[in-house]
Amino acid sequence: MPVWLEQEIVRILTDLFQTMGWGGVVGIMALESANIPIPSEVTMPLSGWLLVQARGGSAWEAILLGGWWGGVGCTLGSWVSYEIGARGGRPFLDRFGRYLMINPHDLVNADRWFSRWGAWTAFIARLLPIIRTFISFPAGVSHVPRNRFLVLSFLGSFIWCGALAYGGYVFGARWEELRSWMRPFDIPIALVIVLGLGFYLVHHIRRGIRRPSGGSPTA
Secondary structure (H helix, E strand, O other): OOHHHHHHHHHHHHHHHHHHOHHHHHHHHHHHHOOOOOOHHHHHHHHHHHOOHHHOOOHHHHHHHHHHHHHHHHHHHHHHHHHHHHHHHHHHHHHHHHHHOOOHHHHHHHHHHHHHHOOHHHHHHOOOOOHHHHOHHHHHHOOOOHHHHHHHHHHHHHHHHHHHHHHHHHHHHHOHHHHHHHHHHHHHHHHHHHHHHHHHHHHHHHHHHHOOOOOOOOO
């Protein structure tokens, strides 16, 4: 995300947190987990500074309150995204997936993945930048057990949000230094996603070329 855009987000979040307190954190983190890429690496450190450190709170308050309210927001947003995937994702992909180069074979593979790793995928994804924002929809499409998914999603989010809020507490008004340290980690994760997408596209194109006319689309 461009630095200028992050700075604009910081301005908006500052006004929001000063007006709504932790309710603003819940709302923003819910949006972030509902596939709207608002960086939690900005939201949570800022909350640790403005809502805890600047008000004379303790480090434990930053961890526990940041983890709790951030986790609640993440879980609410994840629930929405999960339900969209569970209720309409599969019919949508069955009908329009070919335009996204997603065929029934890919959906079967995704089901196998989630069947093997299940809701633990949500827990791990919640500890990773970028990926954490988009995991809930495919989990819903593959009908990962809802309650287990939400519980583990909350636990992963609690750790992530609590750690970031604590970082904001420690750095105080210099909390943006924490984001500057974390920003380089976005690059390799983004590269892995781009390379994975490139491999996926090349694999599908080659498989389409090799497939004989009249062959099964799910082979």
